[in-house]
Amino acid sequence: MTTPQDKLAADLAATGYVADETLVMALHLARTLGRPLLLEGPAGVGKTEIARALSEVLKTRLIRLQCYEGLDAGHAIYEWNYQRQLLAIRAEGTGEEALFSEKYLLQRPLLEAIRQEVPPVLLIDEIDRADEEFEAYLLEILSEFQITIPELGTISARSRPLVILTANGTRDLSDALRRRCLYAYVDYPDRDTELAILSRRAPGIEARLARQVIGVVQELRREDLEKKPGIAEMLDWAAALSGLGINDLAAEPAQVQATLVCLLKTAADRDALPPEVLARLLGKVA
Amino acid sequence: MSAVTGFPARAEGLADRMAGFIAHLRMNGLALGPAETAAALAALAQVRATDTAEARRALKVVLVPDAEGWRRFDDLFDGYWFNTGRTARRDTPAHVRVQSAKPALWQAHLGEDGPDGGQDGDSSPDDDGTGEAEGTEGRLIATRTEALSRRDLRDLMDEDSLRAAERVARDLARAIRDRRSRRRKRALRGQEPDMRRLMRASLARGGEPLDLPRRSRPDRPVRIVALCDVSGSMTVVSRVFLAFLKGLIGADLRAEAYLFHTRLMRITDALRDRDTLRAAGRLSLMAEGFGGGTDIGGALRAFNQGYGARALNGRTVVLILSDGYCTGPPEAVAEGLARLRRRARRIVWLTPLPGWRDHAPVARAMAAARPHLDAVLPANTIAALAALEQDLARL
Numbered sequence: 001m002t003t004p005q006d007k008l009a010a011d012l013a014a015t016g017y018v019a020d021e022t023l024v025m026a027l028h029l030a031r032t033l034g035r036p037l038l039l040e041g042p043a044g045v046g047k048t049e050i051a052r053a054l055s056e057v058l059k060t061r062l063i064r065l066q067c068y069e070g071l072d073a074g075h076a077i078y079e080w081n082y083q084r085q086l087l088a089i090r091a092e093g094t095g096e097e098a099l100f101s102e103k104y105l106l107q108r109p110l111l112e113a114i115r116q117e118v119p120p121v122l123l124i125d126e127i128d129r130a131d132e133e134f135e136a137y138l139l140e141i142l143s144e145f146q147i148t149i150p151e152l153g154t155i156s157a158r159s160r161p162l163v164i165l166t167a168n169g170t171r172d173l174s175d176a177l178r179r180r181c182l183y184a185y186v187d188y189p190d191r192d193t194e195l196a197i198l199s200r201r202a203p204g205i206e207a208r209l210a211r212q213v214i215g216v217v218q219e220l221r222r223e224d225l226e227k228k229p230g231i232a233e234m235l236d237w238a239a240a241l242s243g244l245g246i247n248d249l250a251a252e253p254a255q256v257q258a259t260l261v262c263l264l265k266t267a268a269d270r271d272a273l274p275p276e277v278l279a280r281l282l283g284k285v286a
Numbered sequence: 287m288s289a290v291t292g293f294p295a296r297a298e299g300l301a302d303r304m305a306g307f308i309a310h311l312r313m314n315g316l317a318l319g320p321a322e323t324a325a326a327l328a329a330l331a332q333v334r335a336t337d338t339a340e341a342r343r344a345l346k347v348v349l350v351p352d353a354e355g356w357r358r359f360d361d362l363f364d365g366y367w368f369n370t371g372r373t374a375r376r377d378t379p380a381h382v383r384v385q386s387a388k389p390a391l392w393q394a395h396l397g398e399d400g401p402d403g404g405q406d407g408d409s410s411p412d413d414d415g416t417g418e419a420e421g422t423e424g425r426l427i428a429t430r431t432e433a434l435s436r437r438d439l440r441d442l443m444d445e446d447s448l449r450a451a452e453r454v455a456r457d458l459a460r461a462i463r464d465r466r467s468r469r470r471k472r473a474l475r476g477q478e479p480d481m482r483r484l485m486r487a488s489l490a491r492g493g494e495p496l497d498l499p500r501r502s503r504p505d506r507p508v509r510i511v512a513l514c515d516v517s518g519s520m521t522v523v524s525r526v527f528l529a530f531l532k533g534l535i536g537a538d539l540r541a542e543a544y545l546f547h548t549r550l551m552r553i554t555d556a557l558r559d560r561d562t563l564r565a566a567g568r569l570s571l572m573a574e575g576f577g578g579g580t581d582i583g584g585a586l587r588a589f590n591q592g593y594g595a596r597a598l599n600g601r602t603v604v605l606i607l608s609d610g611y612c613t614g615p616p617e618a619v620a621e622g623l624a625r626l627r628r629r630a631r632r633i634v635w636l637t638p639l640p641g642w643r644d645h646a647p648v649a650r651a652m653a654a655a656r657p658h659l660d661a662v663l664p665a666n667t668i669a670a671l672a673a674l675e676q677d678l679a680r681l
Binding site for chain 2: 070
């Protein structure tokens with residue numbers, strides 16, 4: 001018997017996203033219960049990617065709001081097009097009714113998301129970067145699914161978007177927001193999952209190389225690094241290696257060392273991984 | 287694990303047991319209400335609730351609010367539905383268990399660093415500056431010191447100089463805290479025109495913008511995080527610094543304070559306690575281990591890995607109160623600060639030894655730390671502390 005979750009997992013895999021069971025359950029419940037889903041976890045584990053994969057599975061639009069400090073209503077919800085308004089007044093003597101109408105309204109992601117006919121996937125990325133005020137505003141929208149524009153009146157959602165929020169732990173989120181959302185912690189994938197991701201994304205890669213790549217990356221994450229390599233880095237590295245025609249990591253340590261630029265993104269991390277350490281890691285893997 | 291919990295006959299149906307499960311989670315520190323019970327039942331209706339693994343995943347997604355709960359949920363789930371830990375729960379309510387767990391932590395700590403605390407503040411002031419913070423005597427001394435340091439902390443609560451330090455700290459906290467927001471709000475005298483209101487106002491005059499409504503950036507307070515060194519070499523000043531921390535905490539609800547010697551502990555709640563005696567009691571419970579060696583690098587590392595994520599953001603000023611004597615390698619200090627630097631807005635080091643340049647062991651740690659600091663400021667007297675206000679206001 002296949003459950004809806006199994007089907008969702010298979011669909012996600014078809015788009016190239018390999019999700020673990022808990023995450024699939026979270027997505028399934030977010031859909032069926034109509035609640036936002038909050039994803040937390042280290043950078044580079046594919047939190048943002050989930051939204052893309054999901055929108056592909058549901059065959060709907062992905063609307064993305066990237067949060068940053070100082071993000072305000074004008075950038076997240078709507079803004080009036082002041083230049084056009086000014087021109088309209090001067091050139092045509094447009095009255096108030098016409099001036100504050102749809103024609104001069106600039107839709108930002110949140111407004112856009114609730115005005116879609118087909119429920120879109122709304123990705124609110126790195127919500128912890130925005131400040132507390134915005135979080136409060138967001139809460140209101142997430143619970144009511146309506147936005148009030150004083151000049152136009154209240155705009156209710158035509159369809160309820162599937163909301164996915166991601167956070168990196170830059171700042172602690174409010175309990176109110178957490179309670180409103182379903183929660184899933186996305187960690188680095190285990191060996192088998194990551195192997196599945198790699199073979200899905202880079203179908204041409206040789207089995208032995210794939211195993212070695214995953215082994216090294218998994219070992220690297222255990223080292224004390226500033227920035228642990230994420231999945232994107234792992235894929236880059238695998239692509240670089242197969243692009244250089246390397247089939248066995250142990251055979252060409254110098255080349256492998258050179259390609260580490262794909263994995264290690266700070267000077268300190270590069271210094272922390274001299275050839276000897278790499279050799280040790282390779283020894284463990286091989 | 288395998289034995290399924292036998293529920294009493296009066297617990298009827300899934301809803302009742304679910305309410306019990308929520309209560310069980312709540313008792314273990316998860317903030318859940320009746321709404322969550324309903325959500326949990328709704329979630330179970332969407333999956334095959336008879337499949338244990340599936341039900342577990344569904345409940346986890348619905349009930350867990352954060353990463354901490356995510357880690358603990360599986361044990362709590364087993365504890366309730368599979369009989370493990372159920373008897374223990376009946377014997378002692380959860381909050382009692384948490385309290386009784388505390389002394390064990392401190393004892394473990396004493397066991398590790400036992401012979402460290404070799405002096406107390408009054409009788410050996412010359413320890414300051416000798417660099418021999420690590421006591422070499424045996425365990426007996428350590429126990430005696432432990433008792434002394436407790437009493438000392440209580441005594442310090444009623445001295446004038448300490449009140450002065452607290453007052454100074456409050457002023458400093460204000461000087462640091464008062465900042466402007468990056469967003470704009472309407473204001474009578476702002477730097478820039480408020481376009482939206484300008485359009486509105488100009489309509490009445492056929493599009494001529496005669497009135498210029500303005501907007502400006504409102505206040506946006508900065509959060510303060512203070513890390514205070516209470517190792518042996520800091521004993522002489524540590525009481526004043528503690529009062530200073532209390533002032534900082536008192537001035538601002540968002541401020542956080544931590545103590546460190548060979549390990550790090552959060553004392554914000556203890557300092558915020560209105561009941562002075564109880565605060566002193568809570569502090570002295572944490573104080574065991576005062577006057578020992580310092581591991582600044584280790585403390586910074588612990589902070590970065592633990593509290594840091596919660597306490598730091600782009601609007602945080604970190605104050606480190608330490609003399610820079612450090613048993614650990616200077617590189618560890620530098621590394622810890624470099625990581626801290628990326629999360630916080632400013633890092634200020636307050637040192638009670640303005641002449642540290644001359645002293646080799648301090649100089650090494652401080653030289654390693656210097657590139658990562660926004661400022662190193664003297665804090666050897668209360669007057670010097672008060673003089674910091676100008677510098678800190680500018681950060």
